[in-house]
Amino acid sequence: DVKVTQSSRYLVKRTGEKVFLECVQDMDHENMFWYRQDPGLGLRLIYFSYDVKMKEKGDIPEGYSVSREKKERFSLILESASTNQTSMYLCASTPPGISMNTEAFFGQGTRLTVV
Amino acid sequence: AQSVTQLDSQVPVFEEAPVELRCNYSSSVSVYLFWYVQYPNQGLQLLLKYLSGSTLVKGINGFEAEFNKSQTSFHLRKPSVHISDTAEYFCAVSDLSKAAGNKLTFGGGTRVLVKP
Numbered sequence: 028d029v030k031v032t033q034s035s036r037y038l039v040k041r042t043g044e045k046v047f048l049e050c051v052q053d054m055d056h057e058n059m060f061w062y063r064q065d066p067g068l069g070l071r072l073i074y075f076s077y078d079v080k081m082k083e084k085g086d087i088p089e090g091y092s093v094s095r096e097k098k099e100r101f102s103l104i105l106e107s108a109s110t111n112q113t114s115m116y117l118c119a120s121t122p123p124g125i126s127m128n129t130e131a132f133f134g135q136g137t138r139l140t141v142v
Numbered sequence: 143a144q145s146v147t148q149l150d151s152q153v154p155v156f157e158e159a160p161v162e163l164r165c166n167y168s169s170s171v172s173v174y175l176f177w178y179v180q181y182p183n184q185g186l187q188l189l190l191k192y193l194s195g196s197t198l199v200k201g202i203n204g205f206e207a208e209f210n211k212s213q214t215s216f217h218l219r220k221p222s223v224h225i226s227d228t229a230e231y232f233c234a235v236s237d238l239s240k241a242a243g244n245k246l247t248f249g250g251g252t253r254v255l256v257k258p
Binding site for chain 1: 146148151176178183184185186187188191232234244245246247248249250251
């Protein structure tokens with residue numbers, strides 16, 4: 028069974044803390060993504076990576092950075108957490124290209140609360 | 143740039159009644175279209191997708207969607223819902239360019255509440 032695993036389901040952090048959200052996939056996928064989910068706004072892309080050490084900004088990268096040192100792992104970093112970063116964070120992975128079998132696989136999500 | 147609009151933020155429906163969730167998109171290029179479902183406290187799961195071919199697409203759990211290029215719509219339907227269909231549903235698009243890297247642009251979501 029394919030798996031995208033996020034290291035934490037729930038996190039509570041203080042304003043100003045550096046926060047790491049970890050995501051691991053076991054499908055040997057090239058592409059990995061970090062989305063943020065907020066009520067009424069759906070999912071918005073923060074960053075994505077299409078190869079090891081490669082990264083590109085998504086639609087809302089401000090306040091975030093990412094790291095991809097190994098193919099299976101994609102980390103989202105909040106350099107200095109703020110209360111407006113309280114949200115649900117979802118990691119996803121896909122193989123390269125699009126075919127009839129392509130789909131994005133999502134992790135369970137990490138609900139982050141910044142106090 | 144692409145955008146996706148889900149016209150209903152919440153849809154209450156009685157068990158065994160039909161349901162339709164509306165999705166419209168805008169894009170300057172051809173796109174692939176997806177519907178995902180998120181059950182409470184879970185990640186997203188693919189319901190169905192349209193890549194090409196027949197405009198009527200059948201997915202899992204009895205859902206189907208119809209792609210209408212002229213109206214730039216991809217509405218999701220189920221003829222008879224169950225309590226277990228209570229979830230949030232997301233419409234998404236991905237453009238066909240290699241540079242897109244399979245990025246998905248999502249709508250705001252539609253929360254379906256099935257009542258007994």
